[in-house]
Amino acid sequence: MNLHVPALTPEAAPVRTTCPYCGVGCGVLARPDGQGGASVAGDPQHPANFGRLCSKGSALGETLSLDDRVLHPEIAGRRASWGEALDAVAEGFRRTIAAHGPDS
Known part of the structure; x- marks a missing residue:
């Protein structure tokens, strides 16, 4: 099996994902920052949140680092x-x- 997995670099396209915090399931666009973290924005095309994120969803990118955990x-x-x-x-x-x- 020969799979090609694109590198996740800051120049990579955002990854569409779902916020894990509550049951709403807001759409999130995550873009890797090249240092193990990611910038996070609401997905304007997602019907649950239309690009808006609450304070927890907006801070989602800050939870990716293990430094302060x-x-x-x-x-x-x-x-x-x-x-x-x-x-x-x-x-x-x-x-x-x-x-x-x-x-x-």
Whole structure:
């Protein structure tokens, strides 16, 4: 099988896609910025949004970079295992319920 996949460069045509945030399914035009991110605009031909995007959809391009994302659980600023993190959350819930009741 010999597939030709065009390079996604800043000069590439925008990619038509759908905003993932809510159930409306707004049309999005994403254009790669050449640095791992993309510029995002509403798709004026899409019948759900006619080119308009809400604040979440407009910021979609800012979510593509991994630089500022938390990729592993942390407890008090140190990396923790998922089990340790879940235990810490469960203990926090137990303390809160003990102190403030089951509806807290």
